[in-house]
Amino acid sequence: xxxxxxxxxxxxxxxxxxxxxxxxxxxxxxxxxxxxxxxxxxxxxxxxxxxxxxxxxxxxxxxxxxxxxxxxxxxxxxxxxxxxxxxxxxxxxxxxxxxxxxxxxxxxxxxxxxxxxxxxxxxxxxxxxxxxxxxxxxxxxxxxxxxxxxxxxxxxxxxxxxxxxxxxxxxxxxxxxxxxxxxxxxxxxxxxxxxxxxxxxxxxxxxxxxxxxxxxxxxxxxxxxxxxxxxxxxxxxxxxxxxxxxxxxxxxxxxxxxxxxxxxxxxxxxxxxxxxxxxxxxxxxxxxxxxxxxxxxxxxxxxxxxxxxxxxxxxxxxxxxxxxxxxxxxxxxxxxxxxxx
Amino acid sequence: xxxxxxxxxxxxxxxxxxxxxxxxxxxxxxxxxxxxxxxxxxxxxxxxxxxxxxxxxxxxxxxxxxxxxxxxxxxxxxxxxxxxxxxxxxxxxxxxxxxxxxxxxxxxxxxxxxxxxxxxxxxxxxxxxxxxxxxxxxxxxxxxxxxxxxxxxxxxxxxxxxxxxxxxxxxxxxxxxxxxxxxxxxxxxxxxxxxxxxxxxxxxxxxxxxxxxxxxxxxxxxxxxxxxxxxxxxxxxxxxxxxxxxxxxxxxxxxxxxxxxxxxxxxxxxxxxxxxxxxxxxxxxxxxxxxxxxxxxxxxxxxxxxxxxxxxxxxxxxxxxxxxxxxxxxxxxxxxxxxxx
Numbered sequence: 001x002x003x004x005x006x007x008x009x010x011x012x013x014x015x016x017x018x019x020x021x022x023x024x025x026x027x028x029x030x031x032x033x034x035x036x037x038x039x040x041x042x043x044x045x046x047x048x049x050x051x052x053x054x055x056x057x058x059x060x061x062x063x064x065x066x067x068x069x070x071x072x073x074x075x076x077x078x079x080x081x082x083x084x085x086x087x088x089x090x091x092x093x094x095x096x097x098x099x100x101x102x103x104x105x106x107x108x109x110x111x112x113x114x115x116x117x118x119x120x121x122x123x124x125x126x127x128x129x130x131x132x133x134x135x136x137x138x139x140x141x142x143x144x145x146x147x148x149x150x151x152x153x154x155x156x157x158x159x160x161x162x163x164x165x166x167x168x169x170x171x172x173x174x175x176x177x178x179x180x181x182x183x184x185x186x187x188x189x190x191x192x193x194x195x196x197x198x199x200x201x202x203x204x205x206x207x208x209x210x211x212x213x214x215x216x217x218x219x220x221x222x223x224x225x226x227x228x229x230x231x232x233x234x235x236x237x238x239x240x241x242x243x244x245x246x247x248x249x250x251x252x253x254x255x256x257x258x259x260x261x262x263x264x265x266x267x268x269x270x271x272x273x274x275x276x277x278x279x280x281x282x283x284x285x286x287x288x289x290x291x292x293x294x295x296x297x298x299x300x301x302x303x304x305x306x307x308x309x310x311x312x313x314x315x316x317x318x319x320x321x322x323x324x325x326x327x328x329x330x331x332x333x334x335x336x337x338x339x340x341x
Numbered sequence: 342x343x344x345x346x347x348x349x350x351x352x353x354x355x356x357x358x359x360x361x362x363x364x365x366x367x368x369x370x371x372x373x374x375x376x377x378x379x380x381x382x383x384x385x386x387x388x389x390x391x392x393x394x395x396x397x398x399x400x401x402x403x404x405x406x407x408x409x410x411x412x413x414x415x416x417x418x419x420x421x422x423x424x425x426x427x428x429x430x431x432x433x434x435x436x437x438x439x440x441x442x443x444x445x446x447x448x449x450x451x452x453x454x455x456x457x458x459x460x461x462x463x464x465x466x467x468x469x470x471x472x473x474x475x476x477x478x479x480x481x482x483x484x485x486x487x488x489x490x491x492x493x494x495x496x497x498x499x500x501x502x503x504x505x506x507x508x509x510x511x512x513x514x515x516x517x518x519x520x521x522x523x524x525x526x527x528x529x530x531x532x533x534x535x536x537x538x539x540x541x542x543x544x545x546x547x548x549x550x551x552x553x554x555x556x557x558x559x560x561x562x563x564x565x566x567x568x569x570x571x572x573x574x575x576x577x578x579x580x581x582x583x584x585x586x587x588x589x590x591x592x593x594x595x596x597x598x599x600x601x602x603x604x605x606x607x608x609x610x611x612x613x614x615x616x617x618x619x620x621x622x623x624x625x626x627x628x629x630x631x632x633x634x635x636x637x638x639x640x641x642x643x644x645x646x647x648x649x650x651x652x653x654x655x656x657x658x659x660x661x662x663x664x665x666x667x668x669x670x671x672x673x674x675x676x677x678x679x680x681x682x
Binding site: 054056057058061062063065275279280281282283284286287288290291292294295296298299309310312313314316317318319322323324325326327328330331334 | 629
């Protein structure tokens with residue numbers, strides 16, 4: 001919570017009471033006009049779950065829904081960063097503005113990824129049609145997927161035509177992040193070893209386009225065969241078989257084919273309200289997450305604070321308190337009349 | 342929800358009303374007496390979030406706290422399954438009963454892991470001191486980490502001396518699962534490529550013992566050096582440097598050294614109430630998760646049902662409804678006096 005002069009948001013905006021924050025409309029107007037410092041500021045406030053977060057997102061919301069969101073996921077070492085760089089450049093070449101969110105849940109421990117990304121995007125810092133942000137927040141109230149969704153919304157409101165959301169894909173959190181996207185690319189490389197099956201299976205269902213990167217390496221044919229083999233088992237896309245595009249991101253080979261596949265997928269999504277369907281599914285999951293977080297926030301204001309939980313946790317760990325009975329009692333208390341906040 | 346003849350649990354046990362389930366004490370007594378079918382049955386009920394889940398877990402709770410929980414995490418292809426098999430055998434050789442939970446969040450798409458585990462543990466099915474369970478549940482109300490914790494509790498109540506909880510480690514969910522354990526092993530292999538750093542960073546903090554498996558491969562020295570290098574940056578264990586044990590799980594080489602390292606760690610944990618401290622931390626995180634889930638369950642009973650969320654999601658996806666205003670309104674409704682359930 002590192003908001004400085006900002007005051008609280010009104011309760012109907014998810015704030016903790018107090019008067020409406022006069023800086024919210026101003027900040028959003030500034031980020032809408034292309035002010036990069038205001039954009040960075042709003043993202044930081046949202047990332048840190050500042051009191052005005054809901055008011056800021058609510059003010060951004062009417063200016064969203066027009067950007068194409070592309071998720072890029074794959075295992076470490078698949079060359080996602082280079083691929084995202086190339087994609088960003090190819091969209092910039094067609095005069096589309098680009099926002100990049102690079103999510104790395106593993107980096108808070110070393111800080112390496114954030115430093116790396118600062119260096120990575122350094123040469124683009126004077127391009128007004130480009131903005132990149134690294135995210136590695138763990139432990140926020142709503143979780144990493146929800147924070148990424150919020151940051152994506154802010155970037156969209158700033159007028160970016162395309163969002164590239166890059167994540168290391170294996171765990172459930174990463175799959176959730178990939179699901180923020182309208183189009184999801186799953187990046188694989190030849191020669192990942194025998195257990196590549198188990199890794200692919202989890203992301204198989206969310207892939208709209210497979211990218212076999214570093215495709216000059218031995219084994220590219222085999223990876224493509226494995227993808228096709230797993231697809232025949234899963235059949236999550238009965239109406240559309242995701243294409244497999246081979247690239248060498250370091251040289252740019254295959255990038256025009258990938259851009260064409262993205263274009264084609266976008267056209268397909270716009271037919272028969274498919275894009276609307278996907279976004280509805282996205283919002284259904286997100287509403288559920290938002291409601292959980294908001295309920296917990298209110299419950300905390302009703303006495304579920306950290307100190308109390310720690311006291312109870314000690315008693316549970318030493319066998320003096322049954323946690324299921326405790327949870328029933330605590331939630332009962334929150335819902336009891338007179339406790340409504 | 343595939344409970345057949347079972348009726349609901351009382352509200353104070355987290356049920357949805359109705360009378361107490363007379364089968365709960367009977368089922369728990371049977372699993373306590375070594376009845377494997379009752380054990381399997383209770384685990385299935387808990388996994389499926391059956392109405393009597395809270396009552397079952399509450400009945401299991403007094404019989405827990407004595408087992409040693411060992412988490413085994415690492416990237417796909419690190420040889421975790423073979424290592425877990427070896428560890429299970431070595432504990433069985435010292436007459437300790439063993440429960441194995443193999444968590445693979447990626448498998449629901451293909452079913453491959455579950456099938457593999459059935460084959461894997463086939464030769465042990467007549468050993469009454471051994472029980473193994475594969476888990477691949479996604480999308481349960483409380484999430485995979487919470488379900489795994491519940492299943493671990495049931496296995497403990499059945500009298501197992503040692504629990505081995507195996508998971509593919511990269512994402513946040515996997516880290517949460519690893520945190521269920523008293524002792525966490527992080528399994529690495531030589532020659533994982535350049536991005537091994539980012540993979541290790543996320544699990545660095547939770548490792549009590551590092552295992553370099555397949556250590557006859559080229560690069561074992563380098564992996565150990567990298568571990569030591571990262572450790573000097575992270576220093577999450579100021580009082581104790583996690584040992585690095587080299588193994589070849591397929592031949593059993595290094596297994597005695599690993600068993601000794603686990604013994605030593607257990608002794609260390611039992612000094613100065615360190616084990617109690619870890620379990621308190623575990624319960625604090627878990628209480629938080631349990632409370633969220635229970636609040637959401639009650640909120641659903643107060644009108645947050647799936648149909649309503651879908652209706653709202655469509656309106657949000659088409660820009661007709663601001664989600665932050667909606668969440669504020671819906672939670673307000675749940676907490677309003679007269680709605681307390």
